[in-house]
Amino acid sequence: MSETLAASAEEAPAGYLDFDELYRSSRNDVYAYAAGLLRDRAAAEDITATAFERAYRKRSRFDARRGSARAWLFGIARNAALDELRRRGRLAELIGEPVDLATSPASSQSGEQAERRILVAAALERLEPRERELLALKFFACLSNAEIASLLGTTESNAGTMLHRTIAKLREACHGAD
Amino acid sequence: MEPIRDERELVATLESLRPGPRDEFIAELDERAGAGFPPASRPRLASVQRLRQHLVARPRRRLPAIAAGAAVSAIAVATAVIAVSEGPQSRSRTSPIGTAPERLAPTTPAGGAGGVAPSPSRAAPAGTAAPSAAPASGSGPYAAQAERRKVEHSTSIVLEAPPSELRADAARVFDAVREYDGIVLHSSVSGGPEGGNASFDLLLPTARLGDAVATLSEIADVVSRQDSSQDVTARSIGLSERLADARARVAGLLHQLADAETEAQRSAAEAELHIARRRLAAIRSRLSALERRVHLSSVSLRIEGDSGAAGSESSWGIGDALRAAGHVLAVAAGVTLVALAGVALPALIILLLWLGRRALVRRSRKRALDSAH
Numbered sequence: 001m002s003e004t005l006a007a008s009a010e011e012a013p014a015g016y017l018d019f020d021e022l023y024r025s026s027r028n029d030v031y032a033y034a035a036g037l038l039r040d041r042a043a044a045e046d047i048t049a050t051a052f053e054r055a056y057r058k059r060s061r062f063d064a065r066r067g068s069a070r071a072w073l074f075g076i077a078r079n080a081a082l083d084e085l086r087r088r089g090r091l092a093e094l095i096g097e098p099v100d101l102a103t104s105p106a107s108s109q110s111g112e113q114a115e116r117r118i119l120v121a122a123a124l125e126r127l128e129p130r131e132r133e134l135l136a137l138k139f140f141a142c143l144s145n146a147e148i149a150s151l152l153g154t155t156e157s158n159a160g161t162m163l164h165r166t167i168a169k170l171r172e173a174c175h176g177a178d
Numbered sequence: 179m180e181p182i183r184d185e186r187e188l189v190a191t192l193e194s195l196r197p198g199p200r201d202e203f204i205a206e207l208d209e210r211a212g213a214g215f216p217p218a219s220r221p222r223l224a225s226v227q228r229l230r231q232h233l234v235a236r237p238r239r240r241l242p243a244i245a246a247g248a249a250v251s252a253i254a255v256a257t258a259v260i261a262v263s264e265g266p267q268s269r270s271r272t273s274p275i276g277t278a279p280e281r282l283a284p285t286t287p288a289g290g291a292g293g294v295a296p297s298p299s300r301a302a303p304a305g306t307a308a309p310s311a312a313p314a315s316g317s318g319p320y321a322a323q324a325e326r327r328k329v330e331h332s333t334s335i336v337l338e339a340p341p342s343e344l345r346a347d348a349a350r351v352f353d354a355v356r357e358y359d360g361i362v363l364h365s366s367v368s369g370g371p372e373g374g375n376a377s378f379d380l381l382l383p384t385a386r387l388g389d390a391v392a393t394l395s396e397i398a399d400v401v402s403r404q405d406s407s408q409d410v411t412a413r414s415i416g417l418s419e420r421l422a423d424a425r426a427r428v429a430g431l432l433h434q435l436a437d438a439e440t441e442a443q444r445s446a447a448e449a450e451l452h453i454a455r456r457r458l459a460a461i462r463s464r465l466s467a468l469e470r471r472v473h474l475s476s477v478s479l480r481i482e483g484d485s486g487a488a489g490s491e492s493s494w495g496i497g498d499a500l501r502a503a504g505h506v507l508a509v510a511a512g513v514t515l516v517a518l519a520g521v522a523l524p525a526l527i528i529l530l531l532w533l534g535r536r537a538l539v540r541r542s543r544k545r546a547l548d549s550a551h
Contacts, residue, residue, distance in 0.1 A: 023211055028199060035197040045203050052207070053215045082543035089546055113194070120191045129547050139192045171188055 017062045017069045023052060026070055029141045030077050036136030037081050037129075047084055051077035071147040074137070078151060123173035131166045138163055253517060257510040327411045328468075331384055331475035333391055339398035341374050341483035348376045350397045351479060358382055358390040361474070374483035381474040391477065398481055410468060417465040424458035 030051055035044035054076050062072055124132060137143050137151065149159035199207075210216065339347050348367045355362050360382035367376040382390045395403070431454055435447040 027204070027207065031199040031203075032196045041197075041200075044197070045199065048199070048203075049207055049210070052211060056211075056215045079543065082546050085546035085549075086542055089549055113191075116187070116191045117195060120188065121195055124195075133547065135192065139189065140196045167185060167188065170192075171185070174188070 017059060017064070017072075019056060019059050022055075022069050022073060026073055027052070029070075029143075030073065032140035033074065033077060033136050034081050036140040037133050038084060043084055047077065047080045050080045054080065067150045068147055070143065071150045074141060074143060074147070074151055119174050120170070123170050123176075126173045127166070127170065131169065134162060134166050135170070249517070253510065253513050256513045256517075257506065260513065261506045261509045327409060328414045328472045329384075330408045330410050330471050331387060332406050332477070333387070333475065334402075334404040334478040335391065335394060335480070336401040336403070337395070337398035337479070337481045338401045338484050339481055341369055341371055343398070344369050344374050344376055344481060344483045347397050347481050348378075351376070351378055351380075351394065351481075354390065354393045354397070355380055355382065357393070358386045360390065360477075369483045376481040376483075378477075378479040380477040380479060382477055384473055384475045387475045387477075394477070394479060401482070410472065414465070414468055414472070417461060417468060421458070421461045421465055424454060424461050427454045428458055 027048070031044055031048045034047040034051075035041060038044055038047065051073065055073050058076070062069060066072070124135070127135070134148070137148050138145075143151070145160045145163065146156045148163070149156040152159065154162075337347070345367060348365070351365075352362065354360075355378075360380055362378060362380055364379040365377065368374055369376075391403075428451065431447055431451040435444060435451060438444040438447050
C-alpha cells in the first residue's frame with residue numbers, strides 16, 4: 001500500500017500533500033473521532049473510509065496556507081460524520097453497532113481504573129453532542145487547540161476556553177453520578 | 179468509589195476510553211488505500227468514476243484556463259464566420275434604393291403612390307401606385323390608402339472614381355438619365371490628372387427612381403448616399419380642394435356676370451371674376467408644381483476624382499487593411515459581448531443555486547449536531 005501511495009506522491013507535482021504519511025498517522029484518530037461522535041462502530045468505519053476516499057480525491061486541492069493537513073482531513077471527516085447524523089435525523093431509529101466506550105479494551109487496568117472508565121463513559125453520555133464532539137476531537141482524534149479552532153471556525157483561545165469548560169462539566173457530571 | 183480527583187486523572191481516563199478500529203477493518207482499509215481507493219464494484223460506473231477522479235485530481239487552476247481557451251476559440255470561430263459572411267462594409271458598388279423602400283418613405287408603404295418602386299415598372303403612370311413585386315410593408319387599416327399617398331423624394335449620392343475615369347463616368351451618368359427618361363437640370367465636370375469632380379442635378383421619374391439610382395451607383399464606388407422623403411398628400415389634397423373651390427367660385431361669378439342687369443353689377447362681377455381667375459391660376463400652378471415634384475424626384479450626384487480610389491477591385495491599400503481590421507475587431511467585440519450576455523445569466527443562476535445549496539448543507543450539518551442524541 002505504501003509503495004503505491006508513495007509512487008503517486010512522487011509523480012505528483014510539488015505542493016501536493018504526502019497522503020501516505022497523512023493516512024498512516026491519522027487513520028486510527030479519524031476512526032476514534034467518528035466512533036466517539038456517532039457511538040456506532042459500523043457508521044464510524046464507513047465515515048473513516050469515506051473521509052479518506054474524499055481526501056484522496058481532493059488531495060490536489062489541499063492548500064497548506066489554509067491550515068495543517070490533519071485539520072483539512074478532519075474537516076472532511078467531520079462533514080462526513082455530520083452528513084451521517086443528518087441522514088439519521090431523517091430515519092426513525094439508530095441503525096448499527098453501538099460503541100460502548102467503557103468496554104473498549106485497555107491494555108491493563110485495575111478495578112479502580114475500570115470503575116473510573118465506567119464513570120467517565122456514563123458522564124460523557126450526559127454531555128451535549130457539541131461538547132462530546134469537542135472532547136472527541138481533543139482526546140480521541142488528538143488534535144491540537146489550533147487545529148480544533150480551525151475546524152470549528154473559531155479562535156485558538158476560544159477553543160481552549162470551550163475545552164476547559166467542557167472538561168469542567170464532565171467532571172461535574174462524574175461527581176453528580178457518584 | 180472515590181470521585182475523580184483532578185483534571186489529569188480525568189484526561190487520562192478519557193484518553194483510555196479512545197475507541198480503536200477492528201483489525202479486519204484496518205486491513206481492508208489499508209488494501210483500498212494501497213489501490214488508490216478504487217471506484218465502486220459496479221463495472222459500468224468504473225469508467226465514469228475514473229474520469230471523475232482524473233478531473234478532480236487535476237489542479238483546479240487548470241480548469242479555468244481550459245474553459246477560457248475553449249471560449250476564446252468559440253469566439254474566434256464565430257467572428258471569422260460573421261466577418262467573412264458580411265464582407266467589407268464600405269465602398270459598396272451596388273446599394274439599390276429600391277430594395278429599402280421603408281427607409282425612403284416612412285409614411286409610404288412599399289410601392290405607394292409617388293414612392294419608390296422596388297422593381298422596374300415602366301408601364302405604371304408616374305405618381306400613382308406602382309405594381310410591386312415586393313410585399314407591401316403596410317398591412318394595417320391604411321394599407322388600402324397607400325396608393326393615394328403622394329410623396330416627394332430626393333436623393334444625394336457621392337461617388338468616387340480615379341481622375342482618369344471622371345469624364346467617362348460623367349458620360350455614363352448622361353446615358354443613365356436618358357435611359358430612365360430623366361432630366362439633367364445642371365451638370366459640371368472639372369479636373370485634371372491629379373483630381374477633379376463632376377456634379378449633376380437630376381430629375382428622375384419617381385416610379386423608376388430605384389432602378390435609376392441603382393444604375394447610377396454602379397458607375398463608380400459609392401462613398402455616401404442619402405435618401406429623404408416627405409409625404410405631401412395632405413398638401414395635395416388641400417390644394418385640390420382649394421382648386422375645386424376656386425373653380426366653383428369662377429363658375430359662380432360667370433353666372434353672376436351673365437345675370438347682371440346693370441353696368442355696375444357687370445363691372446363688379448368682372449372685377450371679382452378677374453381676382454378669382456388669378457387665384458385659380460395660382461392654385462393650379464402650385465398644384466402642378468407639387469405634382470411635378472412628386473412625379474419627378476430630384477437626385478444630386480457628385481463624382482469625386484480621387485487618385486487613391488480603386489480603379490479595379492483587386493487593389494488593396496493600407497486604408498483598406500485598417501478598415502478590414504477594424505471591422506473584424508468590431509465583430510469580435512460584438513460576438514464576445516453577445517456570448518457573455520448569453521452565458522452570464524445562466525452562470526449567475528447556477529452560481530446562486532450552488533451557493534444556496536452550500537449554505538443549506540452547512541446549516542443542516544450544524545443542526546444535525548445539535549439534534550443528535
